[in-house]
Amino acid sequence: MNTCSFVGNLSRDAELKDVGGNKVSNFSIGSAVGFGDKKKTLWIDCGMWGKRGEALNQSLRKGQQVVVVGEFSTREYTDKEGQTKTSLTLNVQSLAFGSAPKDTNGQTMTNSTTIADPNLDDEIPF
Numbered sequence: 001m002n003t004c005s006f007v008g009n010l011s012r013d014a015e016l017k018d019v020g021g022n023k024v025s026n027f028s029i030g031s032a033v034g035f036g037d038k039k040k041t042l043w044i045d046c047g048m049w050g051k052r053g054e055a056l057n058q059s060l061r062k063g064q065q066v067v068v069v070g071e072f073s074t075r076e077y078t079d080k081e082g083q084t085k086t087s088l089t090l091n092v093q094s095l096a097f098g099s100a101p102k103d104t105n106g107q108t109m110t111n112s113t114t115i116a117d118p119n120l121d122d123e124i125p126f
Contacts, residue, residue: 008029008068028046
C-alpha cells in the first residue's frame, strides 16, 4: 500500500470525464519541493473517481490551493515516436481546500474548507 499527501495549487480547472461508465475528475497540482536555490515545483497528475469527483469538479479551479491524499497508480502508453512510457497518477481518496484563488479583479473567490464527503465513498475502478 502506498499513501501520499501533497499541498499545492491547481494548475488548471478540473475536467470531468467518463471512463468506462465511471466518472473521473482529472486535475494537476504544483507542489513546492526543496528550499533556497534548490526550490522547484513538482507537478502531480490527480484523478478523483465517482461521486466525489463529480461533486467537487466544479469547485476545482486554477489557482485553488488543495491538500490531496491518495495512492499512486502507473499507466503505460506509447508516445508519438513509438517509445513505451510510464505515467504516474495520484488516485485521490480525500481532498481539502486551502486558500482560495483571486479572480481577475484581485478579489478572493468563494472558498470552502470541506473535505470530500465520506458518505460518497466509491470504489476506485482500477
